[in-house]
Amino acid sequence: MVATLQVENLETHFPSRDGIVRAVDGVSFAIEPGEILGLVGESGSGKSITGFSILGLIDPPGRIANGSIKFKGEELTTASPERLRQLRGARIAMIFQDPMMTLNPVLRIDTQMIETVQAHEKVSEAAARVRCVETLKAVGIAAPEDRLKSYPHQFSGGMRQRIAIATALLHKPDLIIADEPTTALDVTIQGQILYEMRKLCRETGTALIWITHDLSVVAGLADRIMVMYAGKIVETGKIATVIERPQHPYTRGLIGSVPGAMPRGKRLFQIPGMTPALINLPPGCRFKNRCARADATCEAMPELAELQPGHGVRCHHPFGAEPLTLAEVR
Amino acid sequence: MLVFIIRRLMQAALVVAVMSVLVFVGIYMIGDPLAILVSPEATELDREAIARSLGLDRPMWEQYLAFVGSALQGDFGKSFVFGQPAIGLILERMPATLELALIATIMSVLIGVPLGLYAGLRHETVAARAIMAGSVLGFSLPNFWVGLMLIMVFAVQLGWLPASGRGPTVDVFGIQLSFLTLAGWKYLALPALTLGLSKCALIVRLARATAREVMLMDFVKFARAKGLSEKRVIGVHILKNIMVPITTVTGLELGTLIAFAVITETIFSWPGMGKLLIDSIVHLDRPVVVAYLIVVVLLLVLISLIVDILYSVLDPRVRLGDAK
Numbered sequence: 327m328v329a330t331l332q333v334e335n336l337e338t339h340f341p342s343r344d345g346i347v348r349a350v351d352g353v354s355f356a357i358e359p360g361e362i363l364g365l366v367g368e369s370g371s372g373k374s375i376t377g378f379s380i381l382g383l384i385d386p387p388g389r390i391a392n393g394s395i396k397f398k399g400e401e402l403t404t405a406s407p408e409r410l411r412q413l414r415g416a417r418i419a420m421i422f423q424d425p426m427m428t429l430n431p432v433l434r435i436d437t438q439m440i441e442t443v444q445a446h447e448k449v450s451e452a453a454a455r456v457r458c459v460e461t462l463k464a465v466g467i468a469a470p471e472d473r474l475k476s477y478p479h480q481f482s483g484g485m486r487q488r489i490a491i492a493t494a495l496l497h498k499p500d501l502i503i504a505d506e507p508t509t510a511l512d513v514t515i516q517g518q519i520l521y522e523m524r525k526l527c528r529e530t531g532t533a534l535i536w537i538t539h540d541l542s543v544v545a546g547l548a549d550r551i552m553v554m555y556a557g558k559i560v561e562t563g564k565i566a567t568v569i570e571r572p573q574h575p576y577t578r579g580l581i582g583s584v585p586g587a588m589p590r591g592k593r594l595f596q597i598p599g600m601t602p603a604l605i606n607l608p609p610g611c612r613f614k615n616r617c618a619r620a621d622a623t624c625e626a627m628p629e630l631a632e633l634q635p636g637h638g639v640r641c642h643h644p645f646g647a648e649p650l651t652l653a654e655v656r
Numbered sequence: 657m658l659v660f661i662i663r664r665l666m667q668a669a670l671v672v673a674v675m676s677v678l679v680f681v682g683i684y685m686i687g688d689p690l691a692i693l694v695s696p697e698a699t700e701l702d703r704e705a706i707a708r709s710l711g712l713d714r715p716m717w718e719q720y721l722a723f724v725g726s727a728l729q730g731d732f733g734k735s736f737v738f739g740q741p742a743i744g745l746i747l748e749r750m751p752a753t754l755e756l757a758l759i760a761t762i763m764s765v766l767i768g769v770p771l772g773l774y775a776g777l778r779h780e781t782v783a784a785r786a787i788m789a790g791s792v793l794g795f796s797l798p799n800f801w802v803g804l805m806l807i808m809v810f811a812v813q814l815g816w817l818p819a820s821g822r823g824p825t826v827d828v829f830g831i832q833l834s835f836l837t838l839a840g841w842k843y844l845a846l847p848a849l850t851l852g853l854s855k856c857a858l859i860v861r862l863a864r865a866t867a868r869e870v871m872l873m874d875f876v877k878f879a880r881a882k883g884l885s886e887k888r889v890i891g892v893h894i895l896k897n898i899m900v901p902i903t904t905v906t907g908l909e910l911g912t913l914i915a916f917a918v919i920t921e922t923i924f925s926w927p928g929m930g931k932l933l934i935d936s937i938v939h940l941d942r943p944v945v946v947a948y949l950i951v952v953v954l955l956l957v958l959i960s961l962i963v964d965i966l967y968s969v970l971d972p973r974v975r976l977g978d979a980k
């Protein structure tokens with residue numbers, strides 16, 4: 327079976343006056359039909375840029391400097407702009423983080439949804455409208471015929487995100503990249519949307535990349551998880567394996583900062599320090615200045631090594647079978 | 657909505673009242689209309705007779721009250737010079753000015769928006785820099801100088817276009833219009849260009865600035881992520897957002913354009929209200945000056961009312977009821 331998406335050694339660079347920002351630096355992964363992949367990492371780790379690279383939507387002067395992105399076997403890094411346009415919104419859809427900003431404020435919802443249908447299929451406006459109504463119904467919007475005539479500002483954030491999701495679903499895409507789509511929403515609505523997205527993916531065989539900085543969001547949703555740090559993948563594996571036996575110190579830190587993972591009464595653990603600037607990075611492990619286990623060997627960049635089949639870790643000193651304790655994390 | 661319009665009209669009435677006082681005092685201070693109207697050879701008796709017939713023998717405050725009294729009944733007095741109702745003189749010349757100002761506005765939008773949009777979207781290109789440099793010139797060159805240069809080049813040197821006047825017009829429901837015939841356009845082109853140039857420069861800059869702002873918005877990226885063609889992303893998603901500020905500014909600037917038409921009309925001898933105003937000021941023809949200002953104020957109020965309505969149509973987030 328050919329993978330829905332196969333990314334090999336992706337490097338996305340933004341040239342700047344002070345040097346090249348390596349936002350995505352040698353990322354490789356694959357995703358199968360119907361699979362849900364959680365992409366987790368702190369702010370600035372390169373998650374969104376990974377998503378935009380797949381869609382070919384990197385703003386110049388940024389560019390994909392290296393690597394290959396194969397969508398159902400078709401190379402995207404060398405595809406023509408027109409071919410990418412055909413795939414975007416039809417076969418590969420994306421949902422953005424802030425629902426307040428993703429819909430055009432001066433266009434009605436029907437305009438924005440119908441244009442999406444008609445960008446990829448020669449159908450009448452009436453037929454396109456019927457499709458929009460059905461899709462809106464599927465994401466739980468009541469009386470969609472009337473709501474279509476409204477403007478974005480007449481909807482709440484949760485409703486707007488449902489509209490954005492419905493827009494992404496219009497062509498039953500093979501791959502959806504959801505870039506923190508629920509972060510801006512309150513917890514109840516977040517839960518509803520997560521549940522519905524998961525159901526839709528299972529039913530239609532759509533592969534889903536769910537980007538988030540909150541590990542607890544993907545814990546109940548994803549099949550596999552990929553932890554990203556400073557443009558590189560530091561740990562990847564089945565969700566249960568990674569959460570129960572995190573091998574990378576950074577992943578352990580992330581799990582430590584999830585409410586509920588620690589014994590009650592203990593203060594929520596935060597990884598000290600910040601993601602380094604992705605410019606002129608020194609050699610060696612990028613986590614070393616925040617890592618309690620760092621030593622001289624960490625001056626060399628570790629490889630992403632498979633500890634077990636399907637469980638990869640980029641660290642010279644993985645935890646092995648050690649249980650997760652607070653002391654260990656520190 | 658109705659409340660909104662009434663409030664606007666009351667503001668206008670206030671402005672008119674204040675302005676009429678200023679004009680009365682102003683013209684009184686500049687000089688004595690009689691000195692211009694009456695020939696130096698006339699006898700003292702003749703002078704007095706004329707002064708009495710024009711009401712100029714009474715003290716100024718009395719003249720003003722008399723003016724207000726008749727103005728409230730719709731009579732703005734007769735021109736000292738032409739002996740015709742002042743308001744009629746103004747209205748007769750208004751179409752020429754409005755046509756000039758509107759054509760200048762339309763030209764500046766049609767030229768300014770595409771140039772500004774291009775300069776915004778491709779801001780690093782040489783062409784974009786050239787456009788911006790051009791807009792600085794358009795901004796800073798004085799109106800009268802541009803007019804004279806255009807006359808020099810197109811009328812005197814090349815002889816392609818007439819240097820002055822309005823040329824043939826077409827009568828549409830009693831209104832004389834130039835833009836319906838090619839011959840009319842020949843007369844219209846240079847004054848409209850002169851008048852519109854600085855507005856065009858303003859629109860270029862505004863369109864560029866908003867384009868640069870809007871193109872970075874998430875909804876533009878989302879439009880691309882939906883697989884829309886570049887044509888639709890720019891022509892619908894970006895353009896529609898740009899048109900909100902452009903419409904507002906253009907509409908409000910239409911007022912200053914009508915006011916600036918005074919200079920352009922004088923250079924090109926365009927028979928509009930502006931030229932009438934200058935002539936009337938020279939002759940201290942007070943009723944015409946007052947009537948001109950009243951008409952212009954009402955026009956400005958009307959324009960800003962239309963702009964507000966248009967704004968709420970273009971930007972659905974704005975509702976007129978909320979406008980304070």
Ligand SMILES: Nc1ncnc2c1ncn2[C@@H]1O[C@H](COP(=O)(O)OP(=O)(O)OP(=O)(O)O)[C@@H](O)[C@H]1O
Pocket residue numbers: 340342347348349367368369370371372373374375376385388539604
């Ligand atoms: N247009 C750009 N020019 C220069 N650098 C950029 C640009 N866009 C992103 N970057 C850099 O790329 C890095 C990764 O950004 P990205 O948006 O992918 O982070 P993220 O993981 O999605 O974070 P967040 O959780 O805040 O969304 C950041 O450090 C940022 O500084």
Ligand code: SF4
Pocket residue numbers: 574575576611612613614615617618619620621623624628640641642643644
């Ligand atoms: S390689 Fe060294 S510094 Fe990097 S995470 Fe592992 S132990 Fe820490």
Ligand SMILES: [Mg+2]
Pocket residue numbers: 373374375505
């Ligand atoms: Mg992001």
